[in-house]
Each structure stands twice: as C-alpha cells, then as structure tokens.
Amino acid sequence: xSTAARRTRLARELADRGLDGLxxxxxxxxxxxxxxxxxxxxxxxxAEGDAVFLTDxxxxxxxxxxxxxVEHVITxxxxxxxxxxTHPGTYGIESHTLSVDAHARLVELMAAGSLRSxxxxxxxxxxxxxxxxxxxxxxxxxxxxxxxxxxxxGRLVGRTERQVARELExxxxxxxxxxxxxxTILASGANTAIPHHSPTDCVLAxxxxxxxxxxxxxxxxxxxxxxxxxxxxxxxxxxEVHAAVRESQAAGLELLRDGVAVAASDTAARxxxxxxxxLEAFTTGLGHGVGLEIHxxxxxxxxxxxxxxxxxxxxxxxxIYVPGRGGVRIEDTVLVTAGAPEVLxxxxxxxxEIG
Numbered sequence: 182x183s184t185a186a187r188r189t190r191l192a193r194e195l196a197d198r199g200l201d202g203l204x205x206x207x208x209x210x211x212x213x214x215x216x217x218x219x220x221x222x223x224x225x226x227x228a229e230g231d232a233v234f235l236t237d238x239x240x241x242x243x244x245x246x247x248x249x250x251v252e253h254v255i256t257x258x259x260x261x262x263x264x265x266x267t268h269p270g271t272y273g274i275e276s277h278t279l280s281v282d283a284h285a286r287l288v289e290l291m292a293a294g295s296l297r298s299x300x301x302x303x304x305x306x307x308x309x310x311x312x313x314x315x316x317x318x319x320x321x322x323x324x325x326x327x328x329x330x331x332x333x334x335g336r337l338v339g340r341t342e343r344q345v346a347r348e349l350e351x352x353x354x355x356x357x358x359x360x361x362x363x364x365t366i367l368a369s370g371a372n373t374a375i376p377h378h379s380p381t382d383c384v385l386a387x388x389x390x391x392x393x394x395x396x397x398x399x400x401x402x403x404x405x406x407x408x409x410x411x412x413x414x415x416x417x418x419x420x421e422v423h424a425a426v427r428e429s430q431a432a433g434l435e436l437l438r439d440g441v442a443v444a445a446s447d448t449a450a451r452x453x454x455x456x457x458x459x460l461e462a463f464t465t466g467l468g469h470g471v472g473l474e475i476h477x478x479x480x481x482x483x484x485x486x487x488x489x490x491x492x493x494x495x496x497x498x499x500x501i502y503v504p505g506r507g508g509v510r511i512e513d514t515v516l517v518t519a520g521a522p523e524v525l526x527x528x529x530x531x532x533x534e535i536g
Contacts, residue, residue, distance in 0.1 A: 182311035184213075184215050198299070199271065200271055201271055202227040202273070203273040203303075204263055204287065205303065207275050207303070208221075209474055210224075213306075213473055214226065214303065215247070215251055216247045217243075217244065218401065219239075221236055222235065222244075222259070225266055225267070231252060234254070235255075237256065237257045238255055260283060260286055269294050271295050272291065272297070273296075273302065274298060274299060275303070276299075301478060304478045307472060307478070308477075308490065308493050309490055309491075309493055315516065318399075318525060320399045321358065324358050325362075325395060326528035328349055330528060331352050332345065332349045332352060333410065335348075338386060338387055338412055339384060339385065341381070341383060342367045342369055342381050343382055345367055346365045346393075349365060349393060349395055353397040358399060361395070363475045364379070367394075370383065370385075371505055373390045376500065390509065391409065391410050391412055392407065394406070394407040394510065396514075401473050403473075403475045404471075405512060406528070407510045408512075409509040410533040418506075419509075422501045422507075422508075424457075425459050425501060426510065426511050428453050430498075430499050430511050431453075432453040433450030433453075433468070437497065438517065438518070438519065438520065439489060439517060439519045443482070443485035443487050447482050447483045454499065462503055463499060464500075464502055465502075467498065468481035468496040470495045471496055481495060493516075495515060496513065496515065497512065497513055497515055498512030498513075511530055513525070514526050
C-alpha cells in the first residue's frame, strides 16, 4: 500500500469521526503517512483535499526525494504553518503525544476552528501491515535469527556479556540491518532473572543460562526475538523452567488468529504457567505490536477489549524470572493470519546446550 493510500484511509476515518482534518505531529506517524525519515516534520491531513507536509530548511532536499507527491512547506514554525492552512471547522490532534505548550499554542492559532482529540487514530491504522511492511519485518527477523545463530556457533565461555552483545549487534549490521532495533539485552547466570538487563562485564561461565533479547531494523521496521540457552549441560531446574516457558508460549501462540480476542492469548499463556507452578515468576507483559516502533499497538493483556486482525504483527514473550537464580524468556515476532499464526523469527526454540 502506498503512503497516498494510507492518507486516503486516514481521511475516510477522520470524516467518519466528524473531523475536518488531523494535525499529525507524532514523527513516526508522519513517516507512516508520507515516507519521511527525517527528525523534524509535521503533516496536516484534511478529511477532504490534499495533505500538506511541513519541515525546516535542513530537510528541503530530503523531502523532495522522499515525498514527491505531497505539497511541502519549509518553515521552522510547524504548528503555525499547519494552522494557516486550515479553514473553520473541527480538527483532530494527537493528544497522547502533543505537549501541553503545543496544544495551548494551537488553541490560540485556531481562533476560527476548534480542536478535539483524535486518540490513537493513526496507530490503529498501523496495526494492520501491508505487503511492504510485512516484507521489511520478514527481512529484519531473518537477519536477527541468522546473526544469533552465528554468534552461538562461536566461543562464549570466558567472554563478557558486553562483548557478546556487541558481536551480536555487529553481526546484524554485517548481514544487512540498517540499525539495531533496540538496545540488546544480553544476560548470563543470575542476571537472566532481570527482564531488561543491560550487558555488563560479567564473564560467561559453564553452567550459565544465557538470554539474548535483540533485533535488527530494516527499512524502519523492527524485529524482536529472545532465546535462552545453556552454556554446557543443562541441569534439571533449567530444563523445567525452559519447558514451562516454551509450553506457555505455544499456548499463547495458538490463539493469535484473526477474530480471536486479544485477551484470550494472555489467558491461555498464563494458565499454562499456573499449571506448571510458575505463574508468580512471570512479571512482565506477554506481548506487543511491532513495526515502525519496537513497542506499538496492540498490547497483549487480559484487559484488552479488542479482537485480533489478520496481518497484525506482534510478539509473544512469556518468561520465568527467579531473582538470584536465573530466568528464561522465549520471544517471537509473529504475523497474525486467519489460520495458524506465522512465526517470523524462525530459529529453533529447543533448549540448546552450547559448548
């Protein structure tokens, strides 16, 4: 789907909501609707008529190249530039990201019109991925898992968490990632019990659990994957915990299907952990949407009132975390379909004993 088609979808949604237009000030939403990859820009999308893109002089040439089908306005006053191109009416704002000061200024500028929160209207459109988005996510996931497989094939014991994390990141870049998707979580031993542990100079040792939560970024789209392995032979406790997490993930994955309640997956994954006696050790969220942002709608939880839609991409990441001892997480990036979900991070989820 072209960015023009995305703007048309948004314009129809605005009309249905009784809005004459939307001030798009969230940069990732500007990118989704236009393809602009710079760091300063805004977009006025009317319910009827053509959109107008605004940026400052640093991005004149970039805007010409990336947005050939959208009118450009070069100005340092993005809010004023948008307000000048409105007519009397009711315009939506992205109230979840617009600052209080920016809102107050828009109120002053919109003397002939009014403002109303449009909620997360663009984010809701972004939940369902088009062919180009799915292709970018497939590539990012493929690079990610190939990189981890390469790193696990090398020497690990005796190296530090930080060294292995940097090798994993560099390998993703060597394989074609434009960047890493987020700061790599690389934890060993008791540090694996910390869900978002930052790599340290802790030295990897035989018998340690090793957890890697990582991803590549391709064309702006993020992969998200976690695998937990053992350095050497696994003991009974490690096998038990890994098996419980894997079974929980399988239960959650089974329900990532078009038309199924989002909360159903959370219920199933947690029920599996409860049956295994480990539910209290699961202290994080179960999953989240992934795309132009590493964490985006929908978020998988027992309180989510909606249903899944085909071509939504999200993660499934149950875990068990036992402070002072260790933890296991298994995470995949998953494409929702009408049938069985398609796991994009295809690396094995067997308990690997490395070395």
